[in-house]
Amino acid sequence: MRRTAPVWRGTLMESDLMPPELKTDEVWTLFDFESVFAAFRQDEVFASEMYNKTIGLVFGPTILGMHGKQHHDHRSLVAKAFRQSALAQWEPEVIDPICDQLIDEIKDDGGADLVKAVTFEFPTRVTAALLGLPQEDLDLFRRLSLDLISITEDIEAGLTASVELGTYFQEQVDQRRSEITNDVIGDLVTAEIDGEKLTDEAIISFLRLLLPAGLETTYRSSSNLLALLLTHPDQLEALQRDRDLIPAAIEEGIRYETPLVLVARNTTRDVELHGQTIPEGAQVNLCMGAANRDESRWPDAEVFDIHRSRRAHISFAGGIHSCLGMHLARVETRAMLNSLFDRVTDLTLLPDDDTRIVGMPFRSPKHLPVTFRATSADPTSRAWA
Template sequence: MGAKLNIEDFDDPSFDPFLEDALMFGDHLDPYAKIAEMRRQGSLHKGEYRTLMGLYADITKPADAQYYSVFGYDEVAQVLGDPATYGNHAYDYNIGISFGQSISTMDAPEHPRFRRIFQKAFLPQTVAAWGETLVDPVLRDLMSSFEGRGEADLVQEFTLHYPFHIIYRQLALPPEDAKIFHKLAIAQTVVSVDIEHGTEASRKLGDYFIKLVAERRANPGDDLVSSLALAEVDGEYLPENVLISFLRQLVNAAGDTTYRGTSVLLTGLLTNPEQLEAIRNDRSLIPQAIEEALRWDGPVLMQSRYARADAVLGGVNIPAGTFIDVVAGSANRDESKFPDPDAFNIFRKPQHRHFAFSFGPHVCIGQHLARVEMTRALTAILDGLPNLRLDPDKPAPQVRGTMMRVPHSIHVKFG
């Protein structure tokens, strides 16, 4: 590689974006009780999901914005599966500010044109090969710090760092930049309640990635940045603003959500030890355990859309220009589709899809990588931490959040 690039910390280096998690995403221990009550009252409710759940409104949206929140399974599927009527313009106002011209803000024909390029980097066969070259070395490094101790906090010592370290290796970032990079990446997500720090993080990551892309074009390697920097659309490099936006978003889309999903998976299994024991004895159960964790308490409870035309949804007239909060977490626990929906049950035989990775043309581009990371993490933990169990002398894990969910600690003993 070429010359050393420096990443710039916040102007106030003491700013800690992790402390704003509850402000941004809420701190409900169980939002599902209220969500279920609202779903029983009707599939649609007028209002923004954040404010319906008692959070601060999204300050990036227009002051006169009109909202509907969608709670019913069938209506959620209808919105996510009909991009011609319900577009992604809604994201221009929040993640668009942080990430820029991301594919998440685009609709057809722009969206499929650029998504095809990025999707090539995350095909199942490509991602599978990363398991040994990228994922396993990170697992070994992180677990070596606690596997001989007999106890650990699996969130603070493992899941919080695990997917981000994989991304650093994907991007071939210098290890010394990792701490600041992680702070900036997470801070981008607070823009809905803290525009100042969100935009500062976006600007500094953008400056870093612009220099990084130029350096990798001049001195390409076998990393993801080099691959995307040399990718072409219609005989030309990807537009810089689109490429930089993708790299900004990648860190959160592939890092933050996988950290949350892996933490929820471990919480579900450790609080249901008979299911953990079943997986310990039969690793073929891991894929269905992952899907159940994503359904049961998927990391992202709400997705956003925008009515591009007048529409009728669940018998309700939706005027063009309305913001639609699609409560995937409600659909994933809709009792008409999932019997006993609040139970974590890896032996469930679901007849319907979950929406943890969205649905339709904007389905998560990194879903295959997320499943590989969760599979290998659980396998490594079962192999390396015998007799794994919750620590009875410390608080049990609590999955918290209203918009995005995660336990902040999972105290365990083993050996």
């Protein structure tokens, strides 16, 4: 499709989740890098307000559905909680110890399902720790997170989890209003621009959004990377030998197996792309998964190669809604790989149908059963990180 119809009137989604008032016959899909990139950059034309009527019904109003000054102001407030200086502190104090402990828990077992034991678990624990949730609430947080992000499979459980999370986060916000804490929720409660603070509703919607936006994407992208490495043992070995390759491997994994394949926009006026006119009011799906395999940008784009020369992919979107957590996702994934490689060796996949990377619009393997051996040496320091 990218080669023959990069701007196409049609949809890849089997079931259209749009509510009736947003349904239109004009559904278009963009496949090539140039068009997807152009659409992200023209946020006034390819608008995201329909999020307020789709995921907004579950999460509440979030920055994803805002534009202009309102988006700028809200994003600046929440971005404060994810600033680079905070990340530099979180990495050694929070993220590395969580990943080390996680792998310590399984390293002597001879094998594990890496999705259940590692790739779902590390972003869940990291998110809970950064938000400042009490340790004893981790089981509750894990269950509610899983139910919320599985909402398309079980809508009842998803909606119940959304309400429960709302109540739970409200308690956490109330506690910080009486006694401020040094964590992301504390930052959100105190953040201010021009004397304006975030409302409780805005904070709670943002916290709910972090589950699909931050936790789900990171668990799926790290599952994909491990699946790709395990099925390309030469590249897994190269990475274990030379940890300096980790950042390139993370980017190549996210390019090659984009965890969130497409996002939707609505056109606010007629717009021309590749000689085609997309009418005002159309729903346009921006297919980042196809754009990331565009052969006009990457030689041998259909090959997974951690050694390729780097060119920016589009998995973190672009323009005003570009991913707020991309640096966090990279740091977490790097920490997980370092902890794993320090503690186990001879990682071998036991492949079956569910180890394939599948799904739309979110993509990853269902499980990754592996065997491994604990390393005899003490885990080394993270000099390469």
